[in-house]
Amino acid sequence: MVTKTEETQLERLENQVDNGGGGAWEYLCLVRKLKVRRSEKVLEHGLSILNDPKKRSTLGPEGDFVSSNAEWTLYEQVAIAAMDCHSIDVARDCIKVLRKNFPESKRVGRLEAMLLEAKGSWAEAEKAYSSLLEDNPLDQVVLKRKVATAKAQGDISGAIECLNKYLETFMADHDAWRELAEIYVSLQMYKQAAFCYEELILSQPTVPLYHLAYADVLYTLGGLENLQAAKKYYASTIDLTGGKNTRALFGVCLCTSAIGQLAKGRNKEEKENPELQSLAAAALEKDYKQRAPGKLSLVTAALKSLKVSS
Amino acid sequence: MAEDLVLDTPIRDWVLIPLSVVMVLIGVLRYFVSKLMRSFQVPDAKIVKEGQVIVRARNLRAGANFIPPKSFRARRFYFSNEENGLLHVPKGQSQNAQAAQMFSDPNMATDMMKKNLSMIIPQTLTFAWVNFFFSGFVAAKIPFPLTQRFRSMLQNGIDLSTVNVSYVSSRSWYFLNLFGLRGLFSLILGEENAVDDAQRMMQMGGGFGFDPTKNLSAEKDSIDIIQHEWALPKFEQRAEAVLRKLVH
Numbered sequence: 001m002v003t004k005t006e007e008t009q010l011e012r013l014e015n016q017v018d019n020g021g022g023g024a025w026e027y028l029c030l031v032r033k034l035k036v037r038r039s040e041k042v043l044e045h046g047l048s049i050l051n052d053p054k055k056r057s058t059l060g061p062e063g064d065f066v067s068s069n070a071e072w073t074l075y076e077q078v079a080i081a082a083m084d085c086h087s088i089d090v091a092r093d094c095i096k097v098l099r100k101n102f103p104e105s106k107r108v109g110r111l112e113a114m115l116l117e118a119k120g121s122w123a124e125a126e127k128a129y130s131s132l133l134e135d136n137p138l139d140q141v142v143l144k145r146k147v148a149t150a151k152a153q154g155d156i157s158g159a160i161e162c163l164n165k166y167l168e169t170f171m172a173d174h175d176a177w178r179e180l181a182e183i184y185v186s187l188q189m190y191k192q193a194a195f196c197y198e199e200l201i202l203s204q205p206t207v208p209l210y211h212l213a214y215a216d217v218l219y220t221l222g223g224l225e226n227l228q229a230a231k232k233y234y235a236s237t238i239d240l241t242g243g244k245n246t247r248a249l250f251g252v253c254l255c256t257s258a259i260g261q262l263a264k265g266r267n268k269e270e271k272e273n274p275e276l277q278s279l280a281a282a283a284l285e286k287d288y289k290q291r292a293p294g295k296l297s298l299v300t301a302a303l304k305s306l307k308v309s310s
Numbered sequence: 311m312a313e314d315l316v317l318d319t320p321i322r323d324w325v326l327i328p329l330s331v332v333m334v335l336i337g338v339l340r341y342f343v344s345k346l347m348r349s350f351q352v353p354d355a356k357i358v359k360e361g362q363v364i365v366r367a368r369n370l371r372a373g374a375n376f377i378p379p380k381s382f383r384a385r386r387f388y389f390s391n392e393e394n395g396l397l398h399v400p401k402g403q404s405q406n407a408q409a410a411q412m413f414s415d416p417n418m419a420t421d422m423m424k425k426n427l428s429m430i431i432p433q434t435l436t437f438a439w440v441n442f443f444f445s446g447f448v449a450a451k452i453p454f455p456l457t458q459r460f461r462s463m464l465q466n467g468i469d470l471s472t473v474n475v476s477y478v479s480s481r482s483w484y485f486l487n488l489f490g491l492r493g494l495f496s497l498i499l500g501e502e503n504a505v506d507d508a509q510r511m512m513q514m515g516g517g518f519g520f521d522p523t524k525n526l527s528a529e530k531d532s533i534d535i536i537q538h539e540w541a542l543p544k545f546e547q548r549a550e551a552v553l554r555k556l557v558h
Contacts, residue, residue, distance in 0.1 A: 138358055169358060172365035198381050202373040203366075229378055232542035235549035236376075243549075243556040252549075276546055279553035286557060 002034050010034065017045055024049055025074075032077055039084035046078035047090065072098060079111055083118040091115055106135060110142060117145065122153050140170060147179070159183060174203040181213070190221045208240035208248075215251055224262045231255035235276065243283055252280040257306040281307075315448060315477060325480055326449045329440065333487040336432050337495050344428045360526060363389075363396045367529045375541035382538045390530045397530035399523045437484070441467075444480035452476045 002010075013027040024045040031038050049055045079094035095115055098108045113128035126149055132142050143166045150159035163180045170176065181196030197214035204210065215233035218226045234251035241248065256277035281303045288296045367389055374382055389397045445467055456464070456475045465473065467481035478486070 138355060169355060170362055171359075172362045172369070195381075198377045198385075201376050203369045205373040205376045229542070232546060236542055236545035238549040239545050239552055243552045276550050276553070279550055279557060282557045283553050 002036060006030075006034055010036065014038070014041065017041075025070075028074065028077060032073070037084070039081040042077060042081035043085050043087060043090070046074055046081065049074065050078060050094075072101065076107070076111065080114070083114055086118065088115070088119060091118065106132060110139075110145075113142075114145065117149055117152070122149055125149055138169070140166075140173075143170075144176070151183070156183060156187060172203070174200055177203070185213075185217065190217050193217050194221065206240060208237045208245065211237045211240065212245065212248055212251075215248070219251065219255060219258075222258075224259065227255050227259050227262065231259065231276075238280070246284065246287065249280045249284045249287075253277055253284070253303060253306050277307075315451075315473070317448065317451060321447060321449060325444050325447050326483065329444065329449070329480065329483055330487055332436065332439075333484070333491060334494065336436055337491060338499065340428055340432055341495075341499050344425075347424045347428060364525055364529055367397060367533055371529075371533055371536060374536055374538055377540075378542075379538055379540055386533055386536075390533050395530070397526050397533065399527050399530075433488075440481060440484045444484075447480035448473070448477045449480040449483045450478040452478060 010027075010030055013023055013030060016022070017024050017027045018041075028042060028046055028049075031042055075094045075098050079091045079098070082088075082091035082094065092115060095108065095111045098105070098111065102108050109128070109132055113125050113132060116125035116128055126146070129142050129146050129149070133139060133146075136142075143162070147159050147162045147166065150156075150162055160180070160183055163176060163183070167173070167176055167180065177196050177199045181193045181200065184190070184193035184196060194214065194217045197210055197217060200207075200210040201214060211233045215230045215237065218230035218233065231252060234248045234255060237245055237248035238252065243249070284299060284303065285296065288299045370382075370385055370389065377385075387395070389395050392398055448468065452464075454476065458475060461471075461475050464475060464482045465477065465479045466485065468479045
């Protein structure tokens with residue numbers, strides 16, 4: 001997770017580097033440390049360091065004097081960024097340099113396989129990954145890459161299979177759960193997706209996005225019980241975001257009206273408290289009034305139709 | 311009470327400084343030796359999985375109130391049912407099996423040997439060296455007074471109760487260096503490479519007789535006794551409060 005302070009620091013450094021203020025290496029280090037995806041910037045600034053022998057030679061002392069492998073780390077970083085930006089030639093050059101220096105390395109082997117993947121030669125890439133897995137069957141990066149290759153080829157069920165196998169062992173990896181949830185949603189397998197989102201909520205109970213996504217899935221599943229649960233999760237999203245999430249506000253309104261429709265014929269022993277909905281509607285109207293006055297009439301009409309039907 | 315001792319400058323030049331320099335050099339040397347001997351070890355799938363299971367079970371315990379009761383019960387069953395629950399440890403597979411596996415795996419044993427050797431050998435050698443050449447020196451004086459309790463820390467190797475406590479004996483200087491050079495190592499060897507003796511000693515203590523199955527069954531017990539109380543209904547009221555504040 002990237003914290004607020006880290007993000008502002010990154011932003012500041014990025015600005016500084018973009019405007020020619022130096023500090024490119026620090027910026028690249030920070031990007032690597034925070035694991036953020038800024039491939040274009042990394043490619044641009046990383047290449048400017050690598051192509052300038054004077055700058056490159058100063059990398060050593062800035063790392064530390066014993067391990068002067070800062071340069072190689074940079075090559076790896078630039079290679080991955082280049083593949084992300086589809087600058088295959090740059091990536092190939094970087095990997096070639098690395099291969100020359102580390103002829104036996106598995107890590108370079110991984111990069112080579114990724115290059116094959118970036119070029120779109122799936123079969124070869126998969127073969128390379130499989131041979132890497134033979135050496136170390138628990139290599140998380142390679143296992144994830146296999147999922148990505150399957151997904152890139154459009155083999156969604158293969159990707160799901162790979163991910164499930166991965167999660168069987170690495171079941172505490174919430175990023176993988178998230179990926180799986182999104183795949184299931186894209187396939188409209190909402191029950192499975194709901195399970196994945198539950199897992200995400202368990203691992204990070206205070207991230208409102210997971211509550212919101214879970215509520216969306218529950219609402220889509222439908223049924224009285226799910227709708228009530230969805231409303232609760234929309235409510236928790238509102239609480240966690242301080243009422244700033246428009247989607248959650250709409251969600252509460254939709255859920256209330258849907259619950260009202262479903263429960264119309266039945267006994268109304270547990271009356272849903274209507275106040276939450278009216279408050280959400282009021283919050284929505286206020287929000288629209290402030291930020292998009294032109295669309296206010298549309299929102300009021302939509303909300304009114306919801307209220308009428310409930 | 312003795313008068314102020316005057317420390318000869320050769321003591322500084324031939325005891326205090328050489329001792330520190332040697333300690334630093336040995337630290338650097340040891341770093342390289344351990345780097346040479348470090349073998350990449352393919353982690354055991356079972357152990358990795360057990361660790362992940364424990365993390366996930368812990369997550370379940372911490373966040374249990376955030377998921378609906380039905381989902382929680384399904385998960386609890388998944389983790390702790392008696393047939394094939396992930397946290398359920400079959401009776402036959404007790405600590406003995408674990409210990410036997412540890413000793414039957416030669417790779418593990420040699421790895422541990424290497425780790426310990428790279429730590430113990432230089433340590434005993436330097437200690438012997440310090441003891442042999444520098445025993446009984448008063449090597450330094452700290453510039454502030456200290457209470458008697460510090461005597462065993464600062465004047466190891468000098469059995470005189472009349473010496474002012476702020477004098478440091480050479481052997482104590484060795485120990486201070488041994489445990490205090492971590493910051494310097496992290497400067498010259500890079501952040502994560504610091505050779506931390508104190509930490510290693512602790513690891514050594516915990517390394518033996520560690521039994522993951524015990525962890526599993528402890529986690530199972532604590533999952534079994536959780537009272538699930540869904541927190542979400544409360545959130546509706548909280549959301550109402552939030553919105554009320556926002557609207558008005």
